[in-house]
Amino acid sequence: xxxxxxxxxxxxxxxxxxxxxxxxxxxxxxxxxxxxxxxxxxxxxxxxxxxxxxxxxxxxxxxxxxxxxxxxxxxxxxxxxxxxxxxxxxxxxxxxxxxxxxxxxxxxxxxxxxxxxxxxxxxxxxxxxxxxxxxxxxxxxxxxxxxxxxxxxxxxxxxxxxxxxxxxxxxxxxxxxxxxxxxxxxxxxxxxxxxxxxxxxxxxxxxxxxxxxxxxxxxxxxxxxxxxxxxxxxxxxxxxxxxxxxxxxxxxxxxxxxxxxxxxxxxxxxxxxxxxxxxxxxxxxxxxxxxxxxxxxxxxxxxxxxxxxxxxxxxxxxxxxxxxxxxxxxxxxxxxxxxxxxxxxxxxxxxxxxxxxxxxxxxxxxxxxxxxxxxxxxxxxxxxxxxxxxxxxxxxxxxxxxxxxxxxxxxxxxxxxxxxxxxxxxxxxxxxxxxxxxxx
Amino acid sequence: xxxxxxxxxxxxxxxxxxxxxxxxxxxxxxxxxxxxxxxxxxxxxxxxxxxxxxxxxxxxxxxxxxxxxxxxxxxxxxxxxxxxxxxxxxxxxxxxxxxxxxxxxxxxxxxxxxxxxxxxxxxxxxxxxxxxxxxxxxxxxxxxxxxxxxxxxxxxxxxxxxxxxxxxxxxxxxxxxxxxx
Numbered sequence: 001x002x003x004x005x006x007x008x009x010x011x012x013x014x015x016x017x018x019x020x021x022x023x024x025x026x027x028x029x030x031x032x033x034x035x036x037x038x039x040x041x042x043x044x045x046x047x048x049x050x051x052x053x054x055x056x057x058x059x060x061x062x063x064x065x066x067x068x069x070x071x072x073x074x075x076x077x078x079x080x081x082x083x084x085x086x087x088x089x090x091x092x093x094x095x096x097x098x099x100x101x102x103x104x105x106x107x108x109x110x111x112x113x114x115x116x117x118x119x120x121x122x123x124x125x126x127x128x129x130x131x132x133x134x135x136x137x138x139x140x141x142x143x144x145x146x147x148x149x150x151x152x153x154x155x156x157x158x159x160x161x162x163x164x165x166x167x168x169x170x171x172x173x174x175x176x177x178x179x180x181x182x183x184x185x186x187x188x189x190x191x192x193x194x195x196x197x198x199x200x201x202x203x204x205x206x207x208x209x210x211x212x213x214x215x216x217x218x219x220x221x222x223x224x225x226x227x228x229x230x231x232x233x234x235x236x237x238x239x240x241x242x243x244x245x246x247x248x249x250x251x252x253x254x255x256x257x258x259x260x261x262x263x264x265x266x267x268x269x270x271x272x273x274x275x276x277x278x279x280x281x282x283x284x285x286x287x288x289x290x291x292x293x294x295x296x297x298x299x300x301x302x303x304x305x306x307x308x309x310x311x312x313x314x315x316x317x318x319x320x321x322x323x324x325x326x327x328x329x330x331x332x333x334x335x336x337x338x339x340x341x342x343x344x345x346x347x348x349x350x351x352x353x354x355x356x357x358x359x360x361x362x363x364x365x366x367x368x369x370x371x372x373x374x375x376x377x378x379x380x381x382x383x384x385x386x387x388x389x390x391x392x393x394x395x396x397x398x399x400x401x402x403x404x405x406x407x408x409x410x411x412x413x414x415x416x417x418x419x420x421x422x423x424x425x426x427x428x429x430x431x432x433x434x435x436x437x438x439x440x
Numbered sequence: 441x442x443x444x445x446x447x448x449x450x451x452x453x454x455x456x457x458x459x460x461x462x463x464x465x466x467x468x469x470x471x472x473x474x475x476x477x478x479x480x481x482x483x484x485x486x487x488x489x490x491x492x493x494x495x496x497x498x499x500x501x502x503x504x505x506x507x508x509x510x511x512x513x514x515x516x517x518x519x520x521x522x523x524x525x526x527x528x529x530x531x532x533x534x535x536x537x538x539x540x541x542x543x544x545x546x547x548x549x550x551x552x553x554x555x556x557x558x559x560x561x562x563x564x565x566x567x568x569x570x571x572x573x574x575x576x577x578x579x580x581x582x583x584x585x586x587x588x589x590x591x592x593x594x595x596x597x598x599x600x601x602x603x604x605x606x607x608x609x610x611x612x613x614x615x616x617x618x619x620x621x
Binding site: 014 | 463466467470474475484485488492495497499543544545549552553567572599602606608
């Protein structure tokens with residue numbers, strides 16, 4: 001008997017329960033990553049290169065100033081990579097083609113180069129040449145692969161924060177650092193060197209330096225690779241790393257400074273009136289916040305935005321929203337518009353435009369591909385608005401924003417690329433091959 | 441060397457893919473997780489914390505996961521263990537007996553709240569897992585470590601009692617049948 005009408009009641013009960021339990025939700029994946037003790041990389045050492053030293057891994061961790069002689073690996077004598085790695089490289093190839101639009105493709109010639117073992121976990125380096133004369137490399141413990149087309153540096157987006165090389169010439173090296181849990185400091189440094197015989201050095205805040213060992217892979221790769229996980233006492237504070245350099249014959253070929261991410265990304269938790277956790281920099285004076293925007297997206301997500309003063313003085317201010325927060329100097333009169341499209345996932349399936357204007361900007365006109373126009377009025381120099389679903393499809397997307405002063409004089413313009421992928425939601429992501437699916 | 445590598449090394453395929461898959465589950469299902477645990481704990485704040493910890497634990501232990509198809513269920517099980525710890529319950533407590541599931545804010549639907557409170561704890565938990573967490577009978581069975589048939593029966597009992605308490609015709613007809621038996 002229940003089943004004859006139970007279906008209706010099922011729906012009714014489900015809807016009623018959900019309505020009674022549902023509340024604004026603010027997922028925070030970065031916080032999950034911070035909480036996870038999983039790290040992209042661990043300690044140094046290439047077991048195949050310097051076997052005797054692996055037994056002394058703990059010693060290496062404690063004394064990073066030890067220097068190692070670089071080892072040379074013959075690419076063609078290396079083991080072929082397993083099929084799963086080839087699949088991953090194919091995926092990277094597709095992503096790189098999409099990102100660089102240079103048509104580079106990867107042959108299935110991936111090789112296993114070396115393995116690092118730390119805390120019982122392996123990190124294996126795989127390298128594959130590209131048809132364009134470059135290569136792609138990935139450490140199996142790391143989500144952020146490095147791809148190089150004709151030796152030009154290119155950093156595919158990683159997770160958390162990462163630094164990038166500011167090499168005098170990018171042909172010499174690519175250096176980077178990562179901080180998966182920024183508040184815990186720099187966890188590892190890694191990079192690629194394109195000059196044989198060079199030395200990689202890490203410099204610390206306390207003035208000490210150390211040479212970082214790397215493995216050199218022969219032609220057609222012709223590059224060196226290193227992955228160095230910093231000891232815990234070398235990640236933050238006065239003993240933290242401050243720079244990476246590549247030196248040969250007394251010449252500095254490449255250099256990158258390493259930010260004090262622990263200090264810069266320290267956050268303070270607050271709770272708004274809906275008990276949603278809002279994180280701000282310690283710089284933000286939360287008690288003096290002003291609510292400027294409060295609205296729901298089409299899929300029911302709450303968007304709220306506050307401005308508040310900065311403890312660093314009146315030239316800066318802080319903005320906190322239910323999806324992000326920032327503290328920065330006021331937008332200058334010279335560049336009066338700083339607007340960005342906030343794509344899907346930040347706030348459910350909705351797309352927002354978010355940014356700041358200079359004080360002189362009285363209105364912002366948005367123009368869409370289909371000719372539609374929309375006028376926004378900044379509130380305390382802050383602009384946040386929903387881009388309606390009617391503008392998600394190609395041919396209807398936002399292409400331009402113009403800022404005007406109170407007299408109607410145009411002060412600035414910002415353009416947006418409507419063909420940028422994975423910004424707007426779509427019913428069916430496009431298959432770009434090799435498992436890469438994105439909304440066009 | 442190859443043998444040594446190949447066996448433990450579907451690292452890219454299983455670990456890397458699983459990290460992305462865990463993130464996918466999180467992005468698509470965060471609200472269901474949070475709401476379900478809000479019902480289990482009575483607090484949205486604590487529920488958020490449990491979900492964050494649950495997914496963080498899943499990330500840490502992602503190399504222990506082997507069956508892609510059951511990823512979400514695996515994360516639910518991990519999250520429930522986190523919730524047990526958060527609620528200071530022994531790890532061995534059966535999930536369907538461990539929580540006093542309820543509306544986090546009874547004032548939003550006092551009638552429903554009263555109807556739910558009248559249910560035995562086990563039926564309430566299963567009802568929340570089905571209707572708020574959107575889990576299948578099979579998934580509920582795996583999480584609660586009971587047979588799918590038991591889930592179906594428990595849910596039918598809960599549904600029947602709630603229909604009666606909420607004045608839905610299916611509840612009345614059920615009562616008629618019961619009284620006529």
